Amino acid sequence: MIVxxxxxxxAAKFLRGLVEVMPPExxxxxxxxxxxxxxxxxxxxxxIDIVAYTLSGLVDEERGWGIRGDTFDSLDMxxxxxxxxxxxxxxxxxxxxxxxxxxxxxxLSLTEITAAQCAALGIASHxxxxxxxxxxxxxxTPAGYFHFQEYLVQRGGREDVLEVVYQDxxxxxxxxxxxxxxxxxxxxxxxxxxxxxxxxxxxxxxxIRDAIRxxxxxxxxxxxxxxxxxxxxxxxxxxxxxxFEVSAYGVAQYxxxxxxxxxxxxxxxxxxxxxxxxxxxxxxxNSIMKTLDDxxxxxxxxxxxxxxxx
Numbered sequence: 188m189i190v191x192x193x194x195x196x197x198a199a200k201f202l203r204g205l206v207e208v209m210p211p212e213x214x215x216x217x218x219x220x221x222x223x224x225x226x227x228x229x230x231x232x233x234x235i236d237i238v239a240y241t242l243s244g245l246v247d248e249e250r251g252w253g254i255r256g257d258t259f260d261s262l263d264m265x266x267x268x269x270x271x272x273x274x275x276x277x278x279x280x281x282x283x284x285x286x287x288x289x290x291x292x293x294x295l296s297l298t299e300i301t302a303a304q305c306a307a308l309g310i311a312s313h314x315x316x317x318x319x320x321x322x323x324x325x326x327x328t329p330a331g332y333f334h335f336q337e338y339l340v341q342r343g344g345r346e347d348v349l350e351v352v353y354q355d356x357x358x359x360x361x362x363x364x365x366x367x368x369x370x371x372x373x374x375x376x377x378x379x380x381x382x383x384x385x386x387x388x389x390x391x392x393x394x395i396r397d398a399i400r401x402x403x404x405x406x407x408x409x410x411x412x413x414x415x416x417x418x419x420x421x422x423x424x425x426x427x428x429x430x431f432e433v434s435a436y437g438v439a440q441y442x443x444x445x446x447x448x449x450x451x452x453x454x455x456x457x458x459x460x461x462x463x464x465x466x467x468x469x470x471x472x473n474s475i476m477k478t479l480d481d482x483x484x485x486x487x488x489x490x491x492x493x494x495x496x497x
Contacts, residue, residue, distance in 0.1 A: 189490070190215045190372040190404075194385025195222070195234045196251050196419055197411050197476075198378035199241035201489075202312075204482025205376075206242060208490065211311035215368040217395075219380070220297065220316045221324035221353060221388035224336045226274050227265070229284040230291055233336070234385065235301055235314060236283060243308035251419075254279045273341040298362040315368065317389045318359040324384055325352040335384055344421040348428030351383055353391045361394050369398040374493035377408035377446075379474060381422040382438045383429065390445075399445055405496035407448040407489050409474055410435035414454050418475065436461050447496040450474060450489055468496050 189209060191202060193216050205214060219234045233252075240246040240254055247255040257277030266272050276284065283304070290300045296319045305314055326338040327350035338344060369375065377386050386408075390396045399406060412435050417423045423433045431437040435455045439446065439462050449467045451458055452474040459469045472488040473481065 188213050188215060188368065188372055189374050189376065190217065190368050191376045191378055192217050192219075192380075192386050192389050193234065193238055193378045194219050194380025195237045198234070198380045198385070199237045199246070200476045200482055201378050201409065201485060202238060203241050204476070204479065204484070204486035205489075206312060207479075207483045208487045211242075212313075214312040215364075215372075216312060216314045217365055217368070217389055218301075218314055218316055219385045219388050220318065221322055221384065222335055223321065223323065224274075224334055226276065226284075228288070229281070230288045231274075231276070231284050232287065232297070232301075232316070235304075235316060236280070238314060239301075239304055239308055239310060242310045242312060245308070253277050274336060296362070298364070313364070313368075315364050316362050317365065317395065318362050318392050320355065320359040322356045322359050322388070322392075323354050324388055325354050326350075326384075327352065339421060344424070346424075348421065348425045351387075351425060351429065353388055356388075356391045357393065359392050361392055361398075366394060366398050369395070369402050369404075372402060372404040374490065374497075375399060375402060375404050375406045376489055376493070377406070377442065379409040379411045381411060381417075381420050381425065382408075382441050383422065383425040384420075387441070396445070405447045405493045406445055407450065407493045407496065408439070408442055408446050409450045409485065409489060410438040410452070410455075412438055413452045413474065434458065439465055439467060448492040450485070450492060468492065 223232045245254050247253045257279045297316045324335040325332050328346040426433045436458045451471045456471045462469050470492045476482045
């Protein structure tokens with residue numbers, strides 16, 4: 188079994204390639220839920236949904252999020268009532284959130300709900316939330332504290348990051364199946380997601396970091412930072428704000444002794460010796476995923492590197 192720690196869009200692209208080079212049913216995805224937020228009375232799980240929509244073939248690849256061909260009539264009507272609309276939710280997408288919210292109120296766990304979602308969408312892989320408890324990620328900027336979605340979507344994700352707070356994380360526990368998956372894994376992959384607000388949030392759940400450290404499986408990461416910049420999202424501002432070098436090396440340094448292998452983009456090949464000095468086995472490959480072939484090649488490279496680290 189392969190276990191992947193996943194955030195949103197970058198992870199979804201990588202995972203799309205991964206299921207092409209291995210049996211999808213042998214893949215367990217541990218999803219960040221620190222991005223979860225309530226909008227219009229509905230529980231939204233953005234990272235779970237982008238991965239589920241991608242693996243089921245529903246994703247709108249042109250936008251990079253949501254469901255292909257979706258409409259936004261519901262949001263247009265909400266605007267007519269003079270309600271703030273800053274988070275785009277398509278009409279078909281809303282169905283997912285309506286059902287999730289109803290099931291949560293009926294007493295089901297997010298883990299149970301996500302398993303049913305995967306079954307309904309025909310996804311053979313296993314998507315597990317990192318935990319079932321609400322643990323919103325909060326970003327402190329010079330203007331104050333904001334939920335990550337407010338910081339990124341509503342405010343544009345351009346403000347300096349002074350602190351990242353995983354709210355209530357100390358009271359959370361790994362969702363059912365998470366620790367078992369990590370202990371049984373043949374390889375653990377850190378997707379090319381924001382290391383602080385996606386993968387880092389998963390690692391902050393009590394018990395998960397220790398489970399990875401004690402696992403016999405090789406741990407391989409792919410950086411979302413290429414040539415000192417992020418392809419998408421505010422990972423660069425977060426690394427800088429927390430005192431890390433804004434580079435693929437800085438990401439490797441952030442993950443520390445959890446890693447055994449690291450994939451560098453060809454544009455960052457010169458960072459290889461510095462990363463190797465951290466005690467990691469390094470491979471250089473293209474990590475910019477524009478096509479399905481790119482995604483497949485990156486996934487294959489990650490698995491190959493994991494095998495050499497075994």
